[in-house]
Amino acid sequence: MTHGPDPDLPAEGEGPVPAEAAPAAAGQRCGLVAIVGKPNVGKSTLLNALVGQKISITSRKAQTTRHRITGVRSEGGTQFVFVDTPGFQTRHSSALNRSLNRAVTGVIGDVDVVLFVVEAGNFTLGDAKVLGLLKPDIPAILVANKLDLVHRRGELAPWLRDMQARHPFSEFMPVSAKNSKDVERLLQVCGKYLPEQPWFYGEDELTDKSERFMAGEMIREKLFRLTGEELPYTSTVVVEKFEEEPSPKFKRMVRIAATVVVERDSHKAMVIGEGGEKLKRIGTEARQELETLFDAKVFLQIFVKVRSGWADDEARVRSFGYE
Numbered sequence: 001m002t003h004g005p006d007p008d009l010p011a012e013g014e015g016p017v018p019a020e021a022a023p024a025a026a027g028q029r030c031g032l033v034a035i036v037g038k039p040n041v042g043k044s045t046l047l048n049a050l051v052g053q054k055i056s057i058t059s060r061k062a063q064t065t066r067h068r069i070t071g072v073r074s075e076g077g078t079q080f081v082f083v084d085t086p087g088f089q090t091r092h093s094s095a096l097n098r099s100l101n102r103a104v105t106g107v108i109g110d111v112d113v114v115l116f117v118v119e120a121g122n123f124t125l126g127d128a129k130v131l132g133l134l135k136p137d138i139p140a141i142l143v144a145n146k147l148d149l150v151h152r153r154g155e156l157a158p159w160l161r162d163m164q165a166r167h168p169f170s171e172f173m174p175v176s177a178k179n180s181k182d183v184e185r186l187l188q189v190c191g192k193y194l195p196e197q198p199w200f201y202g203e204d205e206l207t208d209k210s211e212r213f214m215a216g217e218m219i220r221e222k223l224f225r226l227t228g229e230e231l232p233y234t235s236t237v238v239v240e241k242f243e244e245e246p247s248p249k250f251k252r253m254v255r256i257a258a259t260v261v262v263e264r265d266s267h268k269a270m271v272i273g274e275g276g277e278k279l280k281r282i283g284t285e286a287r288q289e290l291e292t293l294f295d296a297k298v299f300l301q302i303f304v305k306v307r308s309g310w311a312d313d314e315a316r317v318r319s320f321g322y323e
């Protein structure tokens, strides 16, 4: 199977350096790895650990991963191109969820190996629905995550046998995404399934998402972290402006304007907080991290808008870039 970098993603001047940049040394391996699983099983945590740097967004709140995120890890002769997918939605079927499900199905059919993530010892209807999407001809590794939460390891044996009966998994890997030894072991195993072919990306590239995209993700992470469990996951962040400006004072200066779109006035109040205190904190924390990430002075403005029922509006979902 041969793959190139996704032709849809990079816009002019902000995408990955094309594959030609990497020397095609003999014995190089490279391939696509999809990380799938129901919401909250630890896909983003695992992706971050596998890539070795924070590029995906994790949150205690389920269903925050809406975008397909590709991380790249080059280790020894092998380059892993990771594809994270949105949590597979089963409970609601609004336009937003249909769009998310299409993204998951598309990703799974076109990779070299799938990491099917579940919580060790558990298997629910939500897991079964994601498992049902796996293609029989693509190797799948069962990643039994959150092993640290399993106190009686002996009880895992019958569970593993049960999982074996459910799908012809190529490997069984009980791990904790928070344990670096486990993560390295998983990486090794995963490498065996990648074909011998030249690397797709230059050695230092970690992500093929643009800085504009990263800005939106960062604001979204702060939004969910600082508002806690109260804010519905249908709230989203749209980056309206992302401009680099010349500055006599700073070597790089970036001006960003973003809008947090919520469904109700009460959600707007939650985001703004008393006397604007919550929104200010979201802005400050996001700005500080973006300055480090971009190595630039960042000016960040965040607005909050109420757009009732947007999750049910197919056209609007597309205009926010979730297709």
Ligand SMILES: Nc1nc2c(ncn2[C@@H]2O[C@H](COP(=O)(O)OP(=O)(O)OP(=O)(O)O)[C@@H](O)[C@H]2O)c(=O)[nH]1
Pocket: 037, 038, 039, 040, 041, 042, 043, 044, 045, 046, 057, 058, 059, 060, 061, 062, 063, 064, 065, 086, 087, 088, 145, 146, 147, 148, 149, 175, 176, 177, 178, 179
């Ligand atoms: N104890 C423990 N917690 C973990 C482990 N891996 C992830 N978590 C926690 O599980 C929660 C969900 O992790 P995420 O990585 O956001 O899960 P996800 O599958 O990407 O979730 P969605 O974005 O909703 O699809 C977070 O609170 C993580 O800290 C693990 O190995 N052990």
